[in-house]
Amino acid sequence: MIKNYGRKYNFSSGPSQIPLEVLGKIKDELFNYQESGMSIMEMSHRSKYFYGVQNNAIKLLRELYKIPNNYEILFLQGGARLQFSMIPLNYFHIGRIAYINTGPWALDAFSEAKKVDEKLCYIANESKEEIPIITEKSLIEDTKFLHITSNNTINGTQYQDYPKIKNVTLIADMTSDILSKKINFEDFGIIYASAQKNLGISGVTVVIINRSLLDKANSDLPASLSYISHFNEDCMLATSPTFSIYVLNLILEYLNNNGQIEQLEKNNIVKAEMLYGIIDNSNGFYRGYAKKSSRSRMNITFTLHSEELNKLFIRLAEEEDIINIGGHHKRGGIRLSIYNWISIEDCEKISDYMIRFMESHK
Ligand SMILES: *Cc1c(COP(=O)(O)O)cnc(C)c1O
Secondary structure, three states, rough: OOOOOOOOOOOHHHOOOOOHHHHHHHHHHHOHHHHHHHHHHHHOOOOHHHHHHHHHHHHHHHHHHHOOOEEEEEEEHHHHHHHHHHHHHOOOOEEEEEEEEEOOHHHHHHHHHHHHHHHHHEEEEEEOOOOOOHHHHHHHOOOOEEEEEEEEEEOOOEOOOOOOOOOOEEEEEEOOOOOOOOOOHOOOOOOOEOOOOOOOOOOEEEEEHHHHHHOOOOOOOOHHHHHEEEEEEEOOOOOOOOHHHHHHHHHHHHHHOOOOOHHHHHHHHHHHHHHHHHHHHOOOEEEEEOOHEOOOOOOOEEEEOHHHHHHHHHHHHHOOOOEOOOOOOOOOOOOEOOOOOOHHHHHHHHHHHHHHHHHHHH
């Protein structure tokens, strides 16, 4: 079957697919945004049009994700990676941050914190194939914050339950699973995610931050690195990444019109169960990397018997327009990234391919 516009079955680990409907809307509005006489990219970020877009995106994100009113939503630049630095810069004055190393992104977050002050951060636990259980005993006394990577994009593991430790504020890098399921915001002090995997395109990073924690941020920083300055300036300290926020808003409208987070979470479960089902029923032909109890619904990682067979699996898939399924270079094997906007149909296509490949190569 040939997809619309010759689009492929794209399982990219990020940037990832955008719903066709959203791409169509972008195309329709590109030359003249809502009778403004120009595209959204060509007008002031302080225009009523762009303010409308930004305010609507904040409102929709709050409604759809059920973000309580005592949390603020910031749209920043610099990727998730800048948050690796902003978090220690804004909060080390309060106390120590413990990091859980569950993969390369988690380790990068720790490495950046170390550059700010290596005495104020440490790795409390680490594990590749499974999410460790973190208790008070895992932490050094006086630890004030715990940083986790809620979904480990490269290893294919994901927290099923979040650690809850008295007097320790949880901070989560949700870049690869934000909005994919309902969460209880009261469990978190800060959640951050760049948009290009589950929320739209690169260029904007969403930071959801508890209001009282925002008030306690370091107010002595250069403005671009300060949560307080960004908040006080409506996130328009520098010219906003207007197009990225515009696409984020369209994605949220799309979700609002397509069953909201309840339906999205259901779809994500169906997609992941479909693919893990094939792995589990393959008699070891497909070997999952992650322990079952820690499996990610977003990144399905596995390997076949040999590197040659992995390569053949990838090459023959490409002949069927199934692309971007090779594992991360640090991990090898196969990785199917099935973020929020990958359709059930796309997962059915790769499932069908996996079954046929197994039949002819076992
Ligand atoms: C992709 C990814 C990042 C990097 O995001 P950038 O926006 O490129 O900085 C960070 N953390 C996780 C968990 C990721 O999946």
